[in-house]
Amino acid sequence: MTVTDVRKDLDALTMTLTAEFAAPVERVWQVWADPRLLERWWGPPTYPATVVEHDLVPGGKVGYFMTSPDGETYHGWWLVRSVTAPHGLEFEDGFADSAGAVNPEMPVTVAVVSLSARPDGGTTMVLTSRFQSREAFDRLAEMGMEQGLREAVGQIDGLLT
Numbered sequence: 001m002t003v004t005d006v007r008k009d010l011d012a013l014t015m016t017l018t019a020e021f022a023a024p025v026e027r028v029w030q031v032w033a034d035p036r037l038l039e040r041w042w043g044p045p046t047y048p049a050t051v052v053e054h055d056l057v058p059g060g061k062v063g064y065f066m067t068s069p070d071g072e073t074y075h076g077w078w079l080v081r082s083v084t085a086p087h088g089l090e091f092e093d094g095f096a097d098s099a100g101a102v103n104p105e106m107p108v109t110v111a112v113v114s115l116s117a118r119p120d121g122g123t124t125m126v127l128t129s130r131f132q133s134r135e136a137f138d139r140l141a142e143m144g145m146e147q148g149l150r151e152a153v154g155q156i157d158g159l160l161t
Contacts, residue, residue, distance in 0.1 A: 021157065056083055063077050064077075
């Protein structure tokens with residue numbers, strides 16, 4: 001099933017993606033908690049991720065880079081705000097330079113992930129990204145954030161079988 005809805009709320013400066021999976025919450029949680037699984041879906045299929053740091057605890061950091069088809073790398077980071085395993089987490093998400101340092105020229109979002117059990121034994125995942133400003137929202141939209149996120153999350157089903 002995967003992505004069932006993406007809603008943008010310009011007033012609240014949020015984009016909310018909803019996805020459904022035919023796997024229990026604990027299994028879906030693993031695609032966030034296991035860095036080897038995370039790197040198999042975090043990023044569109046043509047920009048695979050490599051996770052270089054993964055400390056999924058409050059105050060912890062996740063560092064990664066995505067590699068384009070022509071070999072260019074694009075670095076990113078998360079600063080973990082909260083973890084309520086296996087039901088969710090919250091983190092700041094931003095861009096970095098090749099050494100992993102924050103790129104202050106690029107917007108930072110706050111991502112909130114919620115995993116809830118469905119009556120059929122599957123899981124609904126809601127991923128809400130909050131933007132700092134309308135300018136940040138527009139900039140990331142122009143960069144293809146929605147399509148990239150749809151494609152990335154679309155890879156999770158294959159990891160859950």
